[in-house]
Amino acid sequence: MRKKRFSSGIALLALSATGCGLAASPESSVMVPAEPTMIDFVDPTSIPGLSTRTLTEGHSAEGRYVHISYPELRNAPALNEALRAQVERQWREFRGRTKDPHAYPRPELNVEWQLAAESSQAIAVRLRTSVFLGASWGNSTRTYWFDPGAGKAVESTGLLDGKDALNRLTELVRQQLRNRGSQVERDGVTASGDQFDSLAFNRGGDLVVEFDDCQIGPCSLGRLAVAVPGQQVRPLLSAFGRQAQDSVKDRAQDIVKGPAPLDTTHEVTPTPTGLPRAVSNQAGTVDCAKAKCVALTFDDGPGPQTARLLDLLRKGQARATFFTVGINAAAQPELLRRMSAEGHLIGNHSWAHRDLSKQPVIKIADSVGRTEAAIEAAIGQKPTLLRPPYGAVSQELRDVAAQEGIALVTWDVDTQDQLEEKARDIVDLAVRQAHPGAIILMHDIHRESVDAVPDIIERLRGKGYSFVTVPELYGPAGMQAGRLYGSGNELPGKQPLT
């Protein structure tokens, strides 16, 4: 039931075989959706060695929230560089627009990503940017393409055969917009790289042109996209554009032929057999009513530092709680499997790290549910804890958590590892503030945070501490769904140890 309820909100553009009417494309036997501007996103786990990068700001008092996630591909340095340059540009621009440290609700920049194509012929990464500046959200998309053969990254217009092709595409798009109502400003469509910065193909090979909010009509219109029929657009494509179009169509054909579901990105796979026994949800052997316990918690990953952190935790014989971001978890399930196998607990940190306290119930439920599905697909267990991004909690979030059987967890020791540049300072902050029952906030996306871990373990162990997962702090009393936990000392009747 839970899955069903979320499915309607899952990924605006992700295609589900049951969720939309299907019609045969005149060009092929591939079924195309009744809404042809839908793009089939590719399961990121299909790219070996794909990792995720995260840029953040806002766990302290800077007055703005920033969370940027983008993929890093092993054999695509030019693409990685293009994505990095783009998100850094967006971050800079956002900083320039948000100077008031007291603005409330806080302005927010959020960037998430999808794979719009993946083959040996073409890879496409679609960045989806959402900006909140005090009233409502504005969304924009930008799609970068990569030619694996040439090792070259191009912007979306690189799919086209020069300026003339862009002019002709502009005309075709205006024609397509004719029946979209009077609010759409067809004449506002101009042959500019800025407007044509998010081009991808649907499974039938039609070119999907996506416009940003407010770009060619009132902001209230929401997503505006058109699909230009594949045959019409074919003569306008560059050699690489044709290669990309073919590869997306071929992949769709393969999917139709093969046994795989049409969209595997958000499928919940049943509990896999042969996995290591998931020990992370089991009560540990430490009785925190008697022993001095602390819970190390790591947010925002998994990322490039996570495997090294797991090595260090294993060496230090310490267990921890990982609050993973869904978009990262879905791309790197093997890291979640390792966490679980090594006795750590995996919690939910939302799908793309938006401030959930600004979101309506339906969006909160979508973000929580998609992440839950990604974690369950990886380790065969649903998470029972959620750390709200930025520690921001609303009544709506509590309600969703209560309904989903999830306890909310913040922290009472902030190592400031988002700001500190030296591991030594992170260690000092952690050790100085630690107390029995402490929930210690760290982030496994930062090198310095991971560097700090061996010394934190050694010095706290020297003071007699045991390292447990968050639920172990609460012992047999357990944790209640919908309740907010900020410290292992706050349970009624629990005597703080000194």
Ligand code: NI
């Ligand atoms: Ni976070």
